[in-house]
Amino acid sequence: MQGVIDELQKIVGRENLLTRKEDMVTYSYDAAVLDSVVPSAAVMPETSEELGEIVKVCSRQRVPLTVRGSGTNLSGGTIPSSTSGVVLLTGKLNKILEINEADMYAVVQPGVVTATLAAAVEKKGLFYPPDPGSQAVSTIGGNVAENAGGLRGLKYGVTKDYVMGISFFDAMGEHVKSGSRTVKCATGYNLAGMMVGSEGTLGVMDEIILKLIPLPKARKSMVAVYKTIEKASETVAAIIANRIVPATLEILDNFTIRAVEAYSRAGLPVDAGALLLIEVDGHPGQVEDEGRDVEELCRKLGADSIKVASDDTEREKIWSARRSALSALAKLKPTLVLEDATVPRSQIPAMVRALQEIAVKYKIEIGTFGHAGDGNLHPTILTDKRNKEEWHRVESAIEEIFDKALALGGTLSGEHGTGLAKAPFLEKETGISSILFSRRLRKAMDPYGILNPGKVTGVI
């Protein structure tokens, strides 16, 4: 291993190679509830050329390589595969290389922070919609690798829908380009599409071309208060059925409301059975119409009250309360498991009922919040992993959540990715042929098995 470390140091310099035990611990885990694995070194390239050289060394020396942005992912996608592995940190590949206003695209390095890009394009009147919960720290590279979603998925789609092109180093360190700076591109295989969600197992990205759109001219946020989560979830289905696609349509159950209020003192109604947080955006006329229609639907389906944000401060208050949900819940118990099994949106009421039944059946606490409008709930289990008996019940509950989502026509993961966490369950959804196909694909693209081993397809 020392030989590899010496080679890597030659590429990036002493200051960009970390091997101290305390640093290695930092890169041994991510936001998933999984065992940590301490790598042997972490390397921080500053240029594409260095990135390519690092991949070549790892390829030649057969060293497992795990690329890490900010480590916010919830599937274990950035947990090193072995103690002999190297972690590649994208923190210094953080340049926005181009924001093209005329052609509405941006070219970025993988280490650019999501919110930094969003703010930079907004200054030019443009919009990069994907907004994963971790956007303040998550990186575009990580978002692409995990196909990250966010609050705006129902109207604006997910990361996948904004990737126009990717260039990357393959497992042998060869530089591959796919996609284009044009909104239409049918040249060659859609390798950029294949890279999205591949969690660092098919190549190491160095540049990403992202589609931008004009910033919506107007928006309106509101909070609808319900006695029961059933009524709230029926409203979600009714809004979509009425052909209204809000920019965001979030739900918080009573458990989550109380946790958020205790954490953030945002003035949420702690007695409410559930809240819907809704934002419509677009042309001012459309915002007015859709805002009115949504209000009417909420009332018709049993909302006790609806509060419309009267200015940006009030709007910000709503969304920062929503964004604090995960941190607020995390305060309550030593271990928090955040799931993202997703169902077709009309099945949200059925999924909400199922989650309540599962909580009772396994005697566990589940806080439910999330992106109800696109069917992507976040059932959040609060537990203590050290309590083996309870943890066993939690594991059974998670598997039952997966089974229920699939039975309702859904998917194991809406936006957190497969990683290590969901790899063992993949077969339930796709069948064995899809896994064998995926493993064959992976083996061909990474014959020495150095790119983030164990993720997505399991160990091959």
Place this chain on the structure above:
Amino acid sequence: MQGVIDELQKIVGRENLLTRKEDMVTYSYDAAVLDSVVPSAAVMPETSEELGEIVKVCSRQRVPLTVRGSGTNLSGGTIPSSTSGVVLLTGKLNKILEINEADMYAVVQPGVVTATLAAAVEKKGLFYPPDPGSQAVSTIGGNVAENAGGLRGLKYGVTKDYVMGISFFDAMGEHVKSGSRTVKCATGYNLAGMMVGSEGTLGVMDEIILKLIPLPKARKSMVAVYKTIEKASETVAAIIANRIVPATLEILDNFTIRAVEAYSRAGLPVDAGALLLIEVDGHPGQVEDEGRDVEELCRKLGADSIKVASDDTEREKIWSARRSALSALAKLKPTLVLEDATVPRSQIPAMVRALQEIAVKYKIEIGTFGHAGDGNLHPTILTDKRNKEEWHRVESAIEEIFDKALALGGTLSGEHGTGLAKAPFLEKETGISSILFSRRLRKAMDPYGILNPGKVTGVI
């Protein structure tokens, strides 16, 4: 070969297996200007099961298999690779399996005609936006295989942007599933994304899940008349720069205007240097504002006149004139070469100038029309392939068009695919590493090389 034919006949029955010479000629070519290759049999499965069995026979017997929808593609993607090859016709796999209004998706078999699906979902107030020029006959399977675009690309994207999931048989006949009925899915590799644009070389699709959106509430179409194509193309760039994204923004040069008028008697101004055909859609207030702003921009940038369609009949007249452009030009000479090299939209004026220079330089006729708003022009060369000397000049002109598009930051193909036509030029755009990567991918997924050999990556 007779053994293979007997096996196939056992699967689909005598009535669904064609081997007569005159039938085989029908399936020997497509809409690309390339040499035809007569296959040995054509087979028409009626079910997914039959489809899978056919792939298994071809795999076991190592028979090249080319899947064909309506054969409207312009890249040679459906020309058989050899006279011992089998063509698989999707015409009887033409069922819309589900249109889910509540969750806004459709599940279709590959042989469903694009316009049939569009009309079926429109009846339910939903919208499937991709509208390739051949939509009246093209199939969804073909659209997915070629990543077909259309007139609405700039606002609504292309086929790729509507594919939520695909199930397919791999080269060994194993059934693989990818994607989901949910708008968010981060489970496993994005195999559905990889299949888009893969031209039948990675698997044979049997079901496609497509995203639908609400039908726009209003729309307004207009025709702006210009003295010169330069002024028209500058208007295109100005509209986008003003953050207006019309649903369609099409250009026709004088040559195309005259051809269309002679063909369709639509009342187009034959003396105009160019026309812009523009449609804005969305909320009625947005349509009013954008319609007004577009009109103002057209005038400011030199339009002689602007005519707004006053009703659906006038609107239909505009778009049927545009849709007849290809047929109209095809009448003029024995051979028509329709290119689709695409540039970032701000480069449309530069590309238009380049096309004029190339026409002069090679003494050929180029009619230019197409999707100016997304940078996807269709320079259309009128020639006679039997005139060897002229054909040689045409080939040189095509290569220069490719070079120019790439120099302007564009791509070889915006929407027609790579097929046989552009495979030899792929390296210009992507470099050799991308091609080697793609060939490795393909070889792994199709070890016997039976799936549409020669397409996309060239012969491997």
